[in-house]
Amino acid sequence: MALTRLERAQAWILSACMGVLFALFRLLSPRRSRGLIKLLPVTNPLLMMSAMQLAQRIRRREVSSVEVVQAYIDRIQEVNPLLNAMVQDRFAAALLEAAQVDKLIEEETGGEDVLEDRLPLLGVPLTVKEAFALQGMPNTAGVVSRRGVLSVGDAPPVALLKRAGAIPLGVTNSSELCMWSESHNHLYGICNNPYDLERTPGGSSGGEGSMLGGGASVIGIGSDIGGSIRMPCFFNGVFGHKTTPGVISNDCQYPPASGRHEDYLSTGPMCRYAEDLLPMLRIMAGPNAHKLSLSVEVDLRNLRFFSIPHDGGSPLVSAVDEQLLQAQRRVVERLESDLGVKVREVRLSGLKYGFQIWDTYMGLPDKEGKRPTPFQVLMGEPGRPVWPVWELAKWMMGRSPHTMAAIGLALVEITSSSKPSPFILKQKEKLQKEVEELLGTDGVLLYPTHPHLAPKHHHPLFTPFNFAYTGVINVLGLPVTQCPLGLSVEGLPLGVQVVTGKLQDRLSLAMALYLEKTYGGWRDPGAA
Template sequence: MALSRLEKAQTWLWKAVMGLLYGLFRLLSPRSPAVSRRLPAVSNPLLAVSAMQLAQKIRRREVSSVEVVQAYIDRIQEVNPLINAMVKDRFAAALQEAAQVDKLIEEETGGEEVLEDRLPLLGVPLSVKESFALQGMPNSTGVISRRGVLATVDAPPVALLKRAGAIPLGVTNTSELCMWSESHNHLYGITNNPYDLERIPGGSSGGEGSILAAAGSVIGIGSDIGGSIRMPCFFNGIFGHKTTPGVVSNENQYPPSSGRHEDYLSAGPMCRYAEDLLPMLSIMAGPNAHMLSLSTKVDLKKLRFFSIPHDGGSRFTSPVNKQLLQIQRKVVERLEADLGVKVQEVHLPGLRYSFQIWDTYMTLPDKEGKPPQAFVELMGEPGRPVWPLWELLKWMMGRSEHTMAAIGLALVEMSHASKPVPFFIQQNEKLRKEVEELLGTDGVLLYPTHPNMAPKHHHPLFRPFDFAYTGILNILGLPVTQCPLGLSEEGLPMGVQVVAGKLQDRLPLAVAVYLEKAFGGWRDPGAK
């Protein structure tokens, strides 16, 4: 009974605070004119080819790297004024690097196979989330006080992709300090969803999701501590993979990991074509790639499949949209019809506490007892921590350098109890054991990514906890591939999370290739 009262009190408090903030936001924010323009359709055929196929064409001299890079530059210049996804480009440097690639291929005497083995992404364009260090490019994560910060090195996964021959075109927008489901900050502005410019592309890797879906990039890199790869991929109808934690390096990202965040944060690939996921991950994992056995072939008919339609009715999350429930059922039906497998529907009661578990574990100290860095400190760097209530007053007068989402998160941080609630620790341990026993080394789980398709701008302020569908899988430490499943009645992307046991990343990656063939994969937002 005490727990029930505590839950009700917490629910009321969260909803009251966020409802008030949302009301203030709607009242005080300037009204933006209605956006009616849509993206132009993809016209250059080079933009409709996977990264692996582009690399092959470049190696075979069927097309030059300069032609490919220029095609993507042209596309970015065409769509970025509408979506505001790429916040800083390096087009001139990219074209120079592409010319060097073409010269290298012209002079190569070892043959195509040598180039493929040594430089599998040679000449292929790449976009990078701005929170990753890309040498010479901004690394502010949308914080105005960091506007002059330039990266002096490459983050390890970025360096590995460049070493494999990929050519960065620029960096893409994020939510402020990467801790919100909408990519909006006062340094770069707000990013739009290519399928509906009045809707969000997700966060925090929303700029990546938007530029990829708009065919302004073919492959990209994102990070995920609560759904920051999967939500943007879901809202933008592309593929993305949250890697098993500890495989891909998280060094040289901002903000840096603290507390236990390293256990839950994963860097991973984002792309339009499923066949690019596995080779990208193999490259990004570097010396840890052997941990995933990615070269081992997967026979989908020998896997055990499970489906969970919703979280069991958490007070913190919205009901799952009927169209998303229907498309997940269609996936089940196709798997059973095509592969001859039986997909078992299961229910895990602990999922209804997904948000509370995520919130609890994100505040736990590391092994040395050091707590995670306070959000108010990150907001104020390189100066003193901000005062959330003062920032709220400044925001009401239009004087704050921070978004309402960041201010709201700082206010919520103030309400955290000094000690975690033991009940949620117990629920997580129970849920972890149940999931590990369920999936083993050959199980695959289908689970909704989010209760709804891409919301309209600023609406997540009113339903801030719907990310729990992705966040719980970070705490459980599981690999997840986000897969697009066509468009809704409103023309918005739909999709599903495909989950496997720890270090079994190759299983959901193989399912992604199957689902792309079965449901069509990425759709050109300009061709709706």
């Protein structure tokens, strides 16, 4: 069935508005080419180890936590002027905490195994998306009117990681109000991709992705309601996991979940090395970790594999880049040759309505009938709601405190119909049933993370619906891991989503280990 006239009109209006705004932005913005500037290669061997390896070496006193933390501080100070990924550091406090870790290890009499069991991340540096509460750090989500807002405590998953011994180094950049695929706001500025500074690291967890991809962090924490972990991890060549919803707490994030958003929002780990995903997930899940059976060993040869190369041809979404199609085909061939399995290519017609499904369900009320907080309200907090048309006029004169993307989203929201399309509701129900029957408890699905390689800055405004490849997975409530697959001919990261059935997170994490071993995982952008 084709799009309705109303849907086609809404899509055209949004694309046209974003295109006009982008054209104006290019005319009004100063031109600064950074195409010839590159990050320096990573030289300190401590920066080339996984969090688990670092924790083991710290416990064994082969290296001190102070040395590890200082190595990451040095790397951040080296690359952050180019990346603008970390927006507030706590380096002095982190070094004091690292010294306390070293003293604890010196005085520990129970042995290495006791420390590993109690404090599996003892002494390991951590970065945190600024949208999460981290005590004493800003918690603004890039909203200028929230300048000066500091967290008085820690978000639950942050607290659990700290309790496991991790040492936060600071908080990282995001898109304004965490609702756009580019990490840009007028409080902290725009964040850059470590593989090409003229490209976006994605959003909304783009600061985390940029830090990890640039070798300036080893583990991080992000949130994902439409691809906000997976797109940054894809664009920056690292691993990221969107957990089964309801397993990791989403409390103490800004903006808070409202309407049905809690059903689709997932907090999860972001890492440079695949072996860190599972232990981080176990820690962050806290009392819910048992639901995922993470201790059960996974034999990939006993799983059923499926591949979907594209969404079936949505008129709203770009065609998948040929290099990404080839990369996914290579994964299929390696799985079949290495494991002796058969990967079946399938088509699910409902995927072509991925954006409409995500957009519809994001706007539905919760069980108590409460609708999501309007975007224009969030843009104005803690004051009055903004008037999007007036903000657009101010933006044209260079006077608005809001980004073009946020203003565009607010304009679309006030013109959208509040009545869901029966056809889209039916398509979602059909797709949900098909996917759950396909995957069961032992199925693994390969699906593109995004149709494009990391785009140039602001180019997502021309293709605002391309996040549908990740967003539809949120509404289906499935766990999914983004895995890097080497670099393109341009030197940009390739990748793929690995999707599994609900609560079967361990299957995609096992696939991440396999794909890292097969394709090399993260590549140093300074040496690429």
